[in-house]
Amino acid sequence: MKQQLxxxxxxxxxxxxxFQYFVPHETSEEAYEFLLDWIVIIGIFALGLGIxxxxxxxxxxxxxxxxxxxxxxxxxxxxxxxxxxxxxxxxYGTKDGVSGxxxxxxxxxxxxxxxxxxxxxxxxxxxxMFALLAFYIASAAYRAFRARNILSTLLLGAAxxxxxxxxxxxxxxxxxxxxxANWLLNVPNLAAKxxxxxxxxxxxxxTAMKVVLGIERGxxxxx
Amino acid sequence: MTLFDKMMTLDRRWIFLFLAVVCFITYYGKFQIxxxxxxxxxxxxxxxxxxxxxxxxxLGIDYDPSSQAELHPMTYAIxxxxxxxxxxxxxxxxxxxxxxxxxxxxxxxxxxxxxxREYNGVEYPARDIVKGVDYVFLGYxxxxxxxxxxxxxxxxxxxxxxxxxxxxxxxxMMQGVNNYDQVAFVCDLTSGNIADAWISxxxxxxxxxxxxGLTGVxxxxxxxxxxxxxxxxxxxxxxxxxxxxQLADNAGLAKDGMRVQVFAHLVIILFIIIANVGFxxxxxxxxx
Numbered sequence: 237m238k239q240q241l242x243x244x245x246x247x248x249x250x251x252x253x254x255f256q257y258f259v260p261h262e263t264s265e266e267a268y269e270f271l272l273d274w275i276v277i278i279g280i281f282a283l284g285l286g287i288x289x290x291x292x293x294x295x296x297x298x299x300x301x302x303x304x305x306x307x308x309x310x311x312x313x314x315x316x317x318x319x320x321x322x323x324x325x326x327x328y329g330t331k332d333g334v335s336g337x338x339x340x341x342x343x344x345x346x347x348x349x350x351x352x353x354x355x356x357x358x359x360x361x362x363x364x365m366f367a368l369l370a371f372y373i374a375s376a377a378y379r380a381f382r383a384r385n386i387l388s389t390l391l392l393g394a395a396x397x398x399x400x401x402x403x404x405x406x407x408x409x410x411x412x413x414x415x416x417a418n419w420l421l422n423v424p425n426l427a428a429k430x431x432x433x434x435x436x437x438x439x440x441x442x443t444a445m446k447v448v449l450g451i452e453r454g455x456x457x458x459x
Numbered sequence: 460m461t462l463f464d465k466m467m468t469l470d471r472r473w474i475f476l477f478l479a480v481v482c483f484i485t486y487y488g489k490f491q492i493x494x495x496x497x498x499x500x501x502x503x504x505x506x507x508x509x510x511x512x513x514x515x516x517x518l519g520i521d522y523d524p525s526s527q528a529e530l531h532p533m534t535y536a537i538x539x540x541x542x543x544x545x546x547x548x549x550x551x552x553x554x555x556x557x558x559x560x561x562x563x564x565x566x567x568x569x570x571x572x573x574x575x576r577e578y579n580g581v582e583y584p585a586r587d588i589v590k591g592v593d594y595v596f597l598g599y600x601x602x603x604x605x606x607x608x609x610x611x612x613x614x615x616x617x618x619x620x621x622x623x624x625x626x627x628x629x630x631x632m633m634q635g636v637n638n639y640d641q642v643a644f645v646c647d648l649t650s651g652n653i654a655d656a657w658i659s660x661x662x663x664x665x666x667x668x669x670x671x672g673l674t675g676v677x678x679x680x681x682x683x684x685x686x687x688x689x690x691x692x693x694x695x696x697x698x699x700x701x702x703x704x705q706l707a708d709n710a711g712l713a714k715d716g717m718r719v720q721v722f723a724h725l726v727i728i729l730f731i732i733i734a735n736v737g738f739x740x741x742x743x744x745x746x747x
Contacts, residue, residue: 265612268612269609269612269616272605272608272609272612272616275602275605276600276602276605276617279601279602279605280601283601341624342598342620342622342623342624343624345558345622345623346623351559351562354556354559355559355563358524358556358559359524359527359559360524361524362523362524362525362556363524363525363527363528365525366525366526366528367528370478370482370723371474371475371478371479373727374474374475374478374723374726374727374730375471375474375475377727377730377731378469378471378474378727378730378731378733378734379734381731381734381735382734382735382738383735383738383739384738392731392735396728396731399724399727399728400724400728402494402495402698402717402721403721403724403725404492404493404721405721405725410495411495414495414497418497421679421682422682422686425679425682426682426683426686429679429680429682429683430683430686433683
């Protein structure tokens, strides 16, 4: 039963979704909307499970650090503090002049502390992390782009053309590089990407059929 | 170690320092660089330019602060263009930090609209942009594929109320706006696989005119969809944003940023050349 019920459910709902896509009847649309609601509800439980898992993992780390008398408790504490610092102000707001915690409406999103946490901590932190990539890319390009053989020379040439395509300081070469870059993007890149996209599409259909027919059972925790 | 060996094995801290100095100088140097415009961006601009007054444009602000350097300027330029053209802007954020990004843009663009401006020789008088009348922000909901599908049935299914808690039925701009059928154009600005979901579950299923604003590294991946007609345009990275600013005659963050990017690329190319000269010369020496 533990095996057959999930396989039967996947088969029935998988076939229904395929059927529904090709039958735009009112009843089919209503059933489809109903299923979409179910997916959101299940997803919200998954979100709760994720938060619980985050708390449990970090709590266990703190407990273990205390048992072993090490300083490994610091970063889990920072994670927990970050989680609470975002969640608590996110529920605290003012409605009709009354301040308090509002769990069922969105007043907390207008809380100025919550907004400042976003604008002055999350935005600069994430932007900085991403901006650092420019330096690592420069260093990686210096080490990787060597004309060792024909293939690496082609890669190097393509990279230079694409980087120089909008550079106004290369004089009469500028429009030539722009045209070459457009050709690279619209012909070889397009051909390769199209082949990959079609390959992925066929792979997804094959995998979906295997799941619906019960051949692929990885979702049950077994290969 | 010979000079050529040294050219191949420079300490990366020198590269970091040189790049940082060049970025710093070019950021503070106030000069403009010419921006050539390509057809992928021009078609996005032309689409918005062709829409009649009062049409609804859906803007997906589906990116986090990590990609704001590339995508924020696009959002600013497109949103201001829509408001100047008196189009209604319907917005949702399908990435976790998207609402914060969207609110920053609304705040700044609404302020900018309070001043009269001239773009491409056309005088645009000052306008007060009103929430619910000129724009609606639906907010964030998780599971973007489902939200895209749900909005195709009715915006009220995933978003019964807007981000500020106002029911959609009581918002003036949403009167008669049920799903993508009432939206003239969809433009998704994203740094992740939400673009795939918009193409697969949105454009392919509901068949609306759509364009993407993407980070530079993603742009090449979406050319097949441009070629197949599923997308009418692509704006790739800071260069795409700068092209849009150029077309809209509204120089902003992207044109400023392009100055830095052009010179940063020249620095990277310089180091690649140094490494290759060292590589070839040392190989020739070994051959001799």
